[in-house]
Amino acid sequence: MNPTEPLIFEKSSPGRRGFTFPVCDVPEKPVTNLLPQTMLRKQEAKLPEVSEIDVVRHFTRISQMNFCVDTNFYPLGSCTMKYNPKINEDAARMEGFTKLHPYLHIKHCQGILKLLYDLEQMLIAISGMSAFTLQPAAGAHGELTGMLIIRAYMEKKGETRHKIIVPDSAHGTNPASAALCGYEVESIQSNAEGLVDIKKLKESFTRDTAALMITNPNTLGLFEKDIMEICKIAHDAGGLVYCDGANMNALMGIARPGDMGVDILHLNLHKTFSTPHGGGGPGAGPIGVTKELEPFLPIPRIEVLATESTEITERKIAGANGRLPLHPHNAVSSVNSVADLFHLNYDYPDSIGRVRAFYGHVGMMIRAYTYLLSLGKEGVCKVGEYAVLNANYLRHKLEKNYDIPYGSTCMHEFVISAKKQKGKGASALDIAKKLLDYGFHAPTIYFPLIVEEAMMIEPTETESRETLDAFAAAMIHIATDIEQRPEVVRNTPQTTPIGRPDEVKAAREPKLRWEMGVG
Ligand SMILES: *Cc1c(COP(=O)(O)O)cnc(C)c1O
Secondary structure, X not given: OOOOOOOHHHHOOOOOXXXXXXXXXXXXXXXXXXXXXXXXXXXXOOOOOOOHHHHHHHHHHHHHOOOOOOOOOOOEOOOOOOOXXXXXXXXXXXXXXXXXXXXXXXXXXXXXXXXHHHHHHHHHXXXXXXXXXXXXXXXXXXXXHHHHHHHHHHHHOOOOOOEEEEEOOOOOHHHHHHHHOOOEEEEEOEOOOOOEOHHXXXXXXXXXXXXXXXXXXXXXXXXXXXHHHHHHHHHHOOOEEEEEOOOHHHOOOOOOHHHHOOOEEEOOOOOOOOOOOOOOOOOOOOEEEOHHHHHHOXXXXXXXXXXXXXXXXXXXXXXXXXEOOOOHHHOOHHHHOOOOEEEEEOOOOOOOOOOOOOOOOHHHHHHHHHHHHHHHHHHHHHHHHHHHHHHHHHHHHHOOOOEOOOOOOOOOOEEEEOHHHHHOOOOHHHHHHHHHHOOOOOOEEOOOOOOOOEEEEOOOOOOOHHHHHHHHHHHHHHHHHHHHOHHHHHOOOOOOOOOOOOHHHHHHOOOOOOOOOOO
């Protein structure tokens, strides 16, 4: 691999072409006659002049510098970097989907509407919530949508609660979403076990509090075992519970947040439901709500109308207006009938409105739908079991060499501390960099904030025992190295195209322009 692949502009050679246009068979006209003066370029665009093979090699080489789950183990805690089955990609690329235009008449999009509707029903079944919207574009966007729903609900009740409580183990997006929605955020400290401190919660949850935002399992990889009581505390004080469900991988098929008493839940299709993520690509963060909050969901809602051929069923279920109730448990078998007619209902006066253009990131939804259908009910139940088993297997293998500050067993992920190693001369960052030389992506580091020198490890259910053993062996090898010669671990990585970039500078001063000769 060439670590110094030049920019495509640097490969430019005047006059070189990737293709040639056929001879023009209509009279030519100067572009100055066709476009308004203000739209014409003052000087020629500086585009690279390269051949087709130059382009193919350049981008193929760059793509090979990427670390990806298709080549190596990627135990990035909280991110659920599970393998994304390729059948999902096949489905999303079917012409019937890729050639759909969002402005097509509703009559011509019945197939995709059925898929979206059915996906909502599956998420309802998995989560125990009453209804879903697929619109939000990411987990954090789902959180914001949830906060907007809480605000609309409170306003409707004539309440002016201004506070959201967030445990200190929360994902950083939680307080950010609440603040973005105009709420004051109050952080509460976790107890010695790394769980929500019930006593502190009771004291903090006053009549000013609109909701608690909780992640379950939390970011330490621990299940909030008092979740029922936690929800009761919030409800007794007239507030709501928002659950960050990005960690649903641990619970899928085993337990349902809706049954635990939460009012709003977001799921990350690009984590739990195996749609690709990373690199800022499209994601999807559907949210589910209780019956009481349904009127506030974003519009349009996808609903099903029965047609004449199913008239009898229709009358039985829906009564005179012919509209099926939205609740999944009432939506019965007619959902699968070809005679069903899906439509978009904008008629929700209390709705918070749209949060995304059209139907959201539909490509992600097709992938998640394919994933769920290929797993089937039985497969869905195994995901959670294997995710938890793999994490505990790895945790057990590492506990002799690394400090594990919280819990004795974990859910789908766990957090170790490299405090001991730092004392000997190599930090969590050094260990993370060294892992790259072994061919493993680093775990999430320095998060959650409540663990010193944190390394958050999430193996996911898609990894084999051999891979877990190899990773554990590398981690143990690194720990032994640190005992004897920590500089070897500090002076890494040695095998990657780029070693230790200045990440802050890259984020704060991105260089997005290339000037000829300046390079
Ligand atoms: C990933 C994650 C989020 C945010 O999701 P995005 O899709 O990245 O916006 C929120 N909470 C938790 C616990 C997460 O793991």
